[in-house]
Amino acid sequence: MNRNPADIGGETMGEMSGPIDTVDHGMKFWEKQANALRNTLTGSRVVRLDELRRAAEELGSRYYALAYFERTTEALRNLLLEKGVFTQDALERKMDEVRRRYDA
């Protein structure tokens, strides 16, 4: 059977199981920005929460390798590329531009 994050209940071994991390790690500045962007885009229905969940599942084993906000942000990026909101080229150009801004 296909195993997805919704199937984690009852697992005793493997990448989906293990003790629950109950430590409050707080939110980094970029995580607050990423979360605000996600809320804005779901609020205006550019993307739906169900689409974000599906895009997160489609990360496959990366789902478990990434931290929470990395996972939701990568899912959001993939979804916006899928919907043609921006292209991979445009995204990379913008990332280069922002990188240069911080290096200055």
Added chain:
Amino acid sequence: MTPSAYAPAPQRRFNVGERVRVKQADPPGHRRTPAYVRGKEGAIERVCGAFPNPEELAYGFDGEPKRVLYRVRFHQHHVWPGYEGAPHDVIELEIYEHWLEAA
């Protein structure tokens, strides 16, 4: 516990107290019915209402027609092989009508 019928869906197939079985199926796609209750039997605990279908919303469609969502109560010893807890322990999950059949 008093069962609640919050936002009842008039066109529903099941009512509170009726026995249901979760479909034993493994279709591809975004499915929110956990693997560990597929094929298991439980009872309708409440009718949650009708909602846009998340399996369609997940791919950018409008989720229409809406699907009736139920809270289904399962006995833990039925869900988990070798369960060692109390015999009256239950687990309740919210499951859409198209995943349920009469038991």
